[in-house]
Amino acid sequence: MTDSTxxxxxxxxxxxRIAAGEARTAQIRRxxxxxxxxxxxxxxxxxxxxxxxxxxxxxxRVGGTFSxxxxxxxxxxxxxxxxxxxxxWRYGDNPTDEVELRLxxxxxxxxxxxxxxATVSDVFLNDPETGMWGIGTGWELPLTYLTRYLRxxxxxxxxxxxxxxxxxxxxxxxxxxxxxxxxxxAADSADGARA
Numbered sequence: 001m002t003d004s005t006x007x008x009x010x011x012x013x014x015x016x017r018i019a020a021g022e023a024r025t026a027q028i029r030r031x032x033x034x035x036x037x038x039x040x041x042x043x044x045x046x047x048x049x050x051x052x053x054x055x056x057x058x059x060x061r062v063g064g065t066f067s068x069x070x071x072x073x074x075x076x077x078x079x080x081x082x083x084x085x086x087x088x089w090r091y092g093d094n095p096t097d098e099v100e101l102r103l104x105x106x107x108x109x110x111x112x113x114x115x116x117x118a119t120v121s122d123v124f125l126n127d128p129e130t131g132m133w134g135i136g137t138g139w140e141l142p143l144t145y146l147t148r149y150l151r152x153x154x155x156x157x158x159x160x161x162x163x164x165x166x167x168x169x170x171x172x173x174x175x176x177x178x179x180x181x182x183x184x185x186a187a188d189s190a191d192g193a194r195a
Contacts, residue, residue, distance in 0.1 A: 009143075011136060011179055013187035016118055019088075020095040023118040026136040026180070030143060032111045034150045036103050039111040040082030042150060043101060050158045052149035053142050069160070074099075094121045113146075115139055125184060126177040136180040137173055144172070 010029035017023065032039050042048045046056050058066035060076065066087065067073040074088035074096070082103060089097040097119040106112045117135045125134040145163075148154050155162045 009140065009179075011183040013183050014116075018098045018118045018120070020097070020120045023097070023120050025116050025118045026134075026139070026183075027114060027116045028136060028139055028143065029112060029114045030147075031106050032113055032147060032150055033109070034111055036082050036105055036111045038150065039103055039113060039146075042146060043103075043113075044079075044081070044085060048149075050160075051156070052145040052154060052159055055158060055160065089117065089119075094119070094123065097121070113143070115143070125181055126173070133173065134177065134180055136183065137176040140176040141169060141173060 008030065010027075012025075012027040012029075014025040014027060015023065016025055034042075042052070044060075046060070049056050053068070054071055055069040056066055057069075058064060058073075060066060062076050062079050064076050065073065066076060072089050072091040074090050076085070076087050077098070078084060078086035078100075084103075085101040087099050089099045091097070097117060099118075100116045102114040102116070104112045104114075117139065119135060123135055126137055127134075145154065145159070
């Protein structure tokens with residue numbers, strides 16, 4: 001698999017306060033050649049989400065909870081179809097993060113997707129010793145599969161039935177990791193200049 005979105009993806013590191021405290025944020029912005037309602041449904045309808053990401057279960061309403069099979073769980077804080085979804089994000093023993101999905105119509109057609117993951121944990125960059133992906137990298141590969149799903153390029157079956165991490169995926173993840181390391185370095189440099 002090749003990733004034509006590597007250079008077309010906007011990456012930014014920021015800061016904001018969440019319930020767990022002062023957080024760093026990773027923001028990803030990509031354009032999808034699909035109407036906003038289609039992108040929204042692909043990101044929120046369980047049967048569709050399961051085609052490119054993971055199976056989601058739970059009480060899927062504001063105030064309800066969700067669980068992504070073998071990954072994260074949380075509470076649904078805000079849901080404003082087809083524009084905004086905000087959830088808490090619990091992964092392993094880490095403090096509770098927040099993830100927000102924002103969709104807007106793109107100029108000339110299509111949809112701009114912004115995903116912002118706020119965390120008080122120090123998990124921004126890939127860790128070669130543990131194999132743990134950083135937050136930005138961890139979202140980018142699935143968002144690449146969302147591109148392929150919206151184009152009709154993926155099997156019509158749950159991702160758990162067809163997806164297997166490949167050597168091509170490993171190369172792409174390395175590229176994402178370098179892009180996020182550059183974004184973190186730029187943010188740290190800007191923070192140092194302001195201090």
